[in-house]
Amino acid sequence: MIPVENYIGLSAILFTIGAMGVLTRRNAIVIFMSVELMLNSANLLFIAFAQVYQEVGGHVFVFFVMAVAAAEVAVGLALIVAIFRSRGTINIDDLHHLKG
Amino acid sequence: MLLSEVSAGPTFFALAPWVVFIPVIGLLLNIILGRRMGERFVGIVASSAAFLAFIVSVLLALSLRSQPEGMVVTLADWLTIGELHVPWAFNVDTLSVTMMLVVSGVGTLIHIYASGYMHYDVRYKEDPASYTRFFIYLNLFIAFMMTLVSGSSYLMLFVGWEGVGLCSFLLIGFWFTRNPDGSIGINNSNAAKKAFITNRVGDFGFLIAMFLTFWYFGSLEFHEVFHAVETMASTVPSWVIPAIGIFMLVGVTGKSAQIPLFVWLPDAMAGPTPVSALIHAATMVTAGVYLVTRSYPIFEASHLAQTIVATVGAVTALFAATVAVGQFDIKKVLAYSTVSQLGFMVAAVGMGGFVAGMFHLVTHAFFKALLFLGAGSVILGVERGHHPLESTGDAPAKANKKGTHAEAKHGKGQEAHHDAGPHDAGHHDAGHDDHHAFDPQDMRNMGGMRKSMPVTFWVYMMGTLALAGIVPFAGFWSKDEILADASAEFPLAYWLLTIAAFLTAFYMGRQIWMVFFGKPRTHAAEAAKESPMTMTIPLGILAFLSVVGGALNLPTIHTFANWLEHTMGHAAHAGEFNPQVAIVSTVLALTAILLSWLLYGRKPLASTEDTDPLRRMLGPIFVGMNRKWMVDEFYGWLIIRPYQRFAAFLADKVDWDFWHNWFHDSVIAAGFQGLTRLLADPIDLGFVDRVSYWLAEGTSGLSRLLSRLQNGFARNYALMVFMGVVVILGYVILR
Numbered sequence: 001m002i003p004v005e006n007y008i009g010l011s012a013i014l015f016t017i018g019a020m021g022v023l024t025r026r027n028a029i030v031i032f033m034s035v036e037l038m039l040n041s042a043n044l045l046f047i048a049f050a051q052v053y054q055e056v057g058g059h060v061f062v063f064f065v066m067a068v069a070a071a072e073v074a075v076g077l078a079l080i081v082a083i084f085r086s087r088g089t090i091n092i093d094d095l096h097h098l099k100g
Numbered sequence: 101m102l103l104s105e106v107s108a109g110p111t112f113f114a115l116a117p118w119v120v121f122i123p124v125i126g127l128l129l130n131i132i133l134g135r136r137m138g139e140r141f142v143g144i145v146a147s148s149a150a151f152l153a154f155i156v157s158v159l160l161a162l163s164l165r166s167q168p169e170g171m172v173v174t175l176a177d178w179l180t181i182g183e184l185h186v187p188w189a190f191n192v193d194t195l196s197v198t199m200m201l202v203v204s205g206v207g208t209l210i211h212i213y214a215s216g217y218m219h220y221d222v223r224y225k226e227d228p229a230s231y232t233r234f235f236i237y238l239n240l241f242i243a244f245m246m247t248l249v250s251g252s253s254y255l256m257l258f259v260g261w262e263g264v265g266l267c268s269f270l271l272i273g274f275w276f277t278r279n280p281d282g283s284i285g286i287n288n289s290n291a292a293k294k295a296f297i298t299n300r301v302g303d304f305g306f307l308i309a310m311f312l313t314f315w316y317f318g319s320l321e322f323h324e325v326f327h328a329v330e331t332m333a334s335t336v337p338s339w340v341i342p343a344i345g346i347f348m349l350v351g352v353t354g355k356s357a358q359i360p361l362f363v364w365l366p367d368a369m370a371g372p373t374p375v376s377a378l379i380h381a382a383t384m385v386t387a388g389v390y391l392v393t394r395s396y397p398i399f400e401a402s403h404l405a406q407t408i409v410a411t412v413g414a415v416t417a418l419f420a421a422t423v424a425v426g427q428f429d430i431k432k433v434l435a436y437s438t439v440s441q442l443g444f445m446v447a448a449v450g451m452g453g454f455v456a457g458m459f460h461l462v463t464h465a466f467f468k469a470l471l472f473l474g475a476g477s478v479i480l481g482v483e484r485g486h487h488p489l490e491s492t493g494d495a496p497a498k499a500n501k502k503g504t505h506a507e508a509k510h511g512k513g514q515e516a517h518h519d520a521g522p523h524d525a526g527h528h529d530a531g532h533d534d535h536h537a538f539d540p541q542d543m544r545n546m547g548g549m550r551k552s553m554p555v556t557f558w559v560y561m562m563g564t565l566a567l568a569g570i571v572p573f574a575g576f577w578s579k580d581e582i583l584a585d586a587s588a589e590f591p592l593a594y595w596l597l598t599i600a601a602f603l604t605a606f607y608m609g610r611q612i613w614m615v616f617f618g619k620p621r622t623h624a625a626e627a628a629k630e631s632p633m634t635m636t637i638p639l640g641i642l643a644f645l646s647v648v649g650g651a652l653n654l655p656t657i658h659t660f661a662n663w664l665e666h667t668m669g670h671a672a673h674a675g676e677f678n679p680q681v682a683i684v685s686t687v688l689a690l691t692a693i694l695l696s697w698l699l700y701g702r703k704p705l706a707s708t709e710d711t712d713p714l715r716r717m718l719g720p721i722f723v724g725m726n727r728k729w730m731v732d733e734f735y736g737w738l739i740i741r742p743y744q745r746f747a748a749f750l751a752d753k754v755d756w757d758f759w760h761n762w763f764h765d766s767v768i769a770a771g772f773q774g775l776t777r778l779l780a781d782p783i784d785l786g787f788v789d790r791v792s793y794w795l796a797e798g799t800s801g802l803s804r805l806l807s808r809l810q811n812g813f814a815r816n817y818a819l820m821v822f823m824g825v826v827v828i829l830g831y832v833i834l835r
Contacts, residue, residue: 092814099812
């Protein structure tokens with residue numbers, strides 16, 4: 001079989017790429033995509049360990065994560081549409097109206 | 101029941117406290133109900149209180165017949181401090197009961213007299229509401245005087261001593277808004293102050309005597325002290341007993357008006373006449389004589405003290421008699437006469453003649469009270485003649501009547517110019533301005549009063565003869581006993597007293613001729629009316645006592661001496677009758693009266709403006725006598741003005757300038773303000789304000805700093821979160 005370390009490495013790399021995307025990209029939709037990437041990396045890890053320890057709980061949790069991710073994306077995209085309608089931009093650097 | 105059959109009878113010693121309590125009850129009744137119930141009630145209550153006290157005194161005297169050595173009735177413990185034990189106790193023995201009888205007996209008569217006299221006086225002084233106050237004070241006086249004579253220790257005596265001084269002050273200054281001549285002013289209260297302060301000086305001496313007594317003899321109770329004096333006289337330093345005697349003498353000179361503290365008594369004539377009679381003739385001033393008599397063991401143990409007492413008494417007797425000769429005010433003559441007679445008494449008890457002194461005290465109370473009350477009657481008559489009060493029912497004089505009368509009587513055409521004014525109108529109220537121009541007490545405004553006031557004239561004659569010492573009146577027996585004792589014991593005193601007796605007869609004769617004989621010199625004297633019965637009846641009773649009072653201690657029978665012997669033992673020796681002394685004194689008295697007739701009776705003063713014949717004869721000596729030898733001026737120069745200057749210095753310079761202006765303002769106020777400024781400026785503004793400013797600035801600086809974190813950039817926030825997670829995870833994994 002494929003050694004579990006490969007899966008862990010892949011998951012780590014995906015997570016890092018996703019984190020970098022969240023921190024450095026300006027477009028809100030791209031930030032969402034990066035967040036999805038982070039979530040999926042976590043999913044991959046869950047499945048890998050479920051296989052290793054022959055646990056079915058891992059699979060169940062992946063379903064939870066997917067459901068949450070979907071809900072979150074729905075809400076987030078609705079927010080972005082609302083912001084675009086009122087501000088005309090979704091460049092997060094230009095959205096600093098909550099500054100103290 | 102004859103008195104002799106009572107000798108084994110019941111004793112009433114337990115009633116002793118009532119002699120003090122009954123007058124107190126009387127005055128309380130008058131305080132509570134007097135104003136409401138009116139004058140009759142007040143007079144009756146006060147007189148009854150005095151009379152009941154007299155009844156109790158009589159009962160005590162009867163008890164003494166069964167138990168002559170007397171008894172001490174203890175009511176309660178008053179003071180117990182260390183070794184000093186003073187009970188509230190009443191000493192009933194023959195000496196104290198004698199005083200009680202005199203005080204309450206003469207006191208009752210004076211109360212009755214005063215109830216009539218004050219009725220007029222309060223209306224002349226325009227203050228009818230004061231009637232009650234007068235009788236309250238009179239009863240208070242009786243209560244205190246009884247405390248004085250019945251006390252069983254020096255301290256109880258002193259309570260009464262001070263109390264009668266207080267009552268004297270209250271009664272001398274009774275009309276405290278007026279002067280003695282009736283005008284508005286402060287001289288009456290000045291006289292009261294003078295009496296109180298002069299007495300205080302005497303009391304100081306008395307206190308020192310009491311301190312010495314307690315210190316060396318351990319007690320203030322009479323029987324303990326006298327026992328100690330007799331047994332311990334050799335164990336105390338030799339100066340103690342004479343010192344006690346001499347300091348007691350200082351107290352006596354204050355209370356009994358001897359040299360040098362007698363100056364208050366003539367001024368005390370500012371009080372209403374019943375006051376002069378009761379307090380300043382019959383009772384209070386005799387307290388000093390009583391004190392010396394009571395302390396006879398102390399005086400018998402010290403010849404020096406005795407000599408000094410006798411000398412002071414004799415010199416005072418002569419001195420005061422000379423002043424009395426030159427006085428024109430009827431009451432002043434009697435006042436100086438009282439000082440002189442007190443000198444007789446003090447000299448007597450100083451020489452060891454206690455019986456003679458006490459005998460003279462009793463007879464003097466009778467005839468001096470009589471003379472004062474008689475003088476009051478004369479003064480009242482003159483006032484009523486001068487200024488009839490419609491409110492009292494006196495008919496106002498009509499102008500016409502006065503005109504014809506005056507022209508008829510005063511043939512030389514001399515109007516009574518002083519009182520020409522007020523009788524024009526038919527209606528009078530008291531208090532017109534003309535009062536102050538007419539002195540009803542000046543003998544030059546009198547004359548011929550035996551026609552207008554016959555009863556007063558006759559009783560006054562009897563009082564005069566008693567005082568002058570004409571046999572068989574009371575004064576002869578008592579004064580003669582003093583002179584007899586003096587001729588045996590102390591010749592110097594004998595000569596001084598004899599000359600004083602001569603002058604006594606002279607000035608009393610002068611007074612009689614000036615007041616009652618001749619022609620009335622003013623309209624007032626002519627229009628005078630006899631006094632009402634409330635006044636003349638007590639006068640009559642006193643006159644009777646002045647006539648028969650000598651029977652108290654007739655030679656060889658010596659009733660009074662035997663009576664006193666129960667208390668005083670051998671000290672109450674009865675003097676032998678010395679016929680030579682008696683004849684000499686009687687001859688001198690008659691000569692004096694003849695002399696006074698030659699000067700004043702044969703050719704009486706014709707008008708108020710005439711000079712006194714004695715003035716023509718003696719010139720400056722008479723002026724000296726009239727001005728009382730300038731004693732008051734001398735005291736003023738020597739003591740009073742320096743004291744007032746000192747007091748003013750203390751008040752203005754020390755208290756005001758130094759203490760208030762400098763110390764309070766500069767030291768205290770300025771110092772405090774300096775301290776305040778120190779606290780306010782550097783500390784409050786400088787330090788505290790800065791701290792709070794700093795806190796505020798710091799907080800806003802910090803907040804400015806921290807608010808830069810909240811820049812609204814979501815990416816920054818995300819980065820912070822990410823880094824925080826990394827740190828926490830790192831910590832958890834690497835731990």
